[in-house]
Amino acid sequence: MATSTTPQYTVPGVSTQDGGRIIELLSMRLHALNDLSLTLKHIHWNVVGPHFIAVHEMLDPQVDRVRDLADDTAERISALGGVPHGTPGALVAERTWDDYSVGRADAIAHLGALDLVYTGIVEEHRAAVAEVGKIDPVTEDLLVEQLRALEQFQWFVRAHLESSGGALSQAGARTEDEAARSAGRAAAR
Helix, strand or coil, X not given: CCCCCCCCCCCCCCCHHHHHHHHHHHHHHHHHHHHHHHHHHHHHHHEECCCHHHHHHHHHHHHHHHHHHHHHHHHHHHHCCCCCCCCHHHHHHHCCCCCCCCCCEEHHHHHHHHHHHHHHHHHHHHHHHXXXXXXXXXXXXHHHHHHHHHHHHHHHHHHHXXXXXXXXXXXXXXXXXXXXXXXXXXXXX
């Protein structure tokens, strides 16, 4: 479970109490990014169908960049006097979401579900930016830079799901499985 333990020291200009809160927020972002990199690899390995190669090859650069984002996040936690927990056990124990639910599936179905994953991560990153922005502009800048990459990756995903009229094939879906089914049905039409 994430702790609110105040670090012994932090960066100049940030109180140890504020540093502790930033570490808490970044710890959850670190878990989200590590989980995202694993989810992207899972999709990479389990995607099938006529769009296989496009999606398969689109995902590896995303995995690499998301791993870099996780590394930057962990290093910021350390700079703030915290301890980044990057082990699978810590991720599973502290996360507030379930595992990605789609196994072997058509590329478009996976992308429908992945869009929901990106939405959750982007929303949580934005919430962290809003809170951190009141405390530390350096950490805020780090998270804003990460949002640029995450939002671009979501755009890449959505480009496969969008109709020429601008509608997303899985719009309104609330679960990954529901989004996968909606996107898959739309692609079959």
